[in-house]
Amino acid sequence: MGTQVNPESEAEYREFVVSRYAQLGRFAYVLCRDWHQAEDVVQKALTKLYLHWPKAVIRSPDAYVRRIIANGLSDDRRTGWFRRERPSRELPDRPRPDPAEGSAERMTVLHALSRLPAGQRLAVVLRHWEDMSVEQAAEIMGCSTGNVKSQTARGLQTLRGLLVEESNPMQANGANR
Structure with missing residues (x-):
């Protein structure tokens, strides 16, 4: 497990997430072509990044989180059908990208x-x-x-x-x- 994040580091982490979230989502989407999967893998990657933030910040947080995303997408492809989430009849209320753009x-x-x-x-x-x-x-x-x-x-x-x-x-x- 990662080390404890102090309040100063947590502020840096939050700033990093706010400034990179959309870019990381687009990166994941280009790799998997599924907005839902991209959002899921970015969320998981940011959680892992938080747990290892002190180590990541010493190196390169951008490279660290992109590697987590790439590995996460590879792991998702290997996951058996029985471990994947199942679709539901109700969709969450979230704005979707406009395909006309x-x-x-x-x-x-x-x-x-x-x-x-x-x-x-x-x-x-x-x-x-x-x-x-x-x-x-x-x-x-x-x-x-x-x-x-x-x-x-x-x-x-x-x-x-x-x-x-x-x-x-x-x-x-x-x-x-």
Whole structure:
């Protein structure tokens, strides 16, 4: 278990959460493409971050919480169906993002991103969506910089192919058979 958080550190933690919450939610959404799952994983990650805040603040709280989010999404995919939450008939009263706000191109890119393998998707999102350095991405992913570079390169190559496929469905489906 983490160490006790003093009132000064708790204020720093609260400030961090308030300033990063929306950004972390978008980060999680880009990785999983489900607002509900993104919100859940961010909440769990922020709880874990609070428990380890003194250690995280010494290093990099941004990298620390992003790594928790990425690992949490991987854990969620491995969780059996019997441990997942079950849907209910009543929806909570929360404002939902307006789907009309996103452009067709953005939705196409998000769809293509969702089709990438998890490691490639994480590397591409960290490097190009979150605009992080190779070193920052390596810290979050818990791997070497070389692995980040190769995952990013493979991910971008795959992403380009998927985007061409989605923009020219007739050509991609072999219309000239």
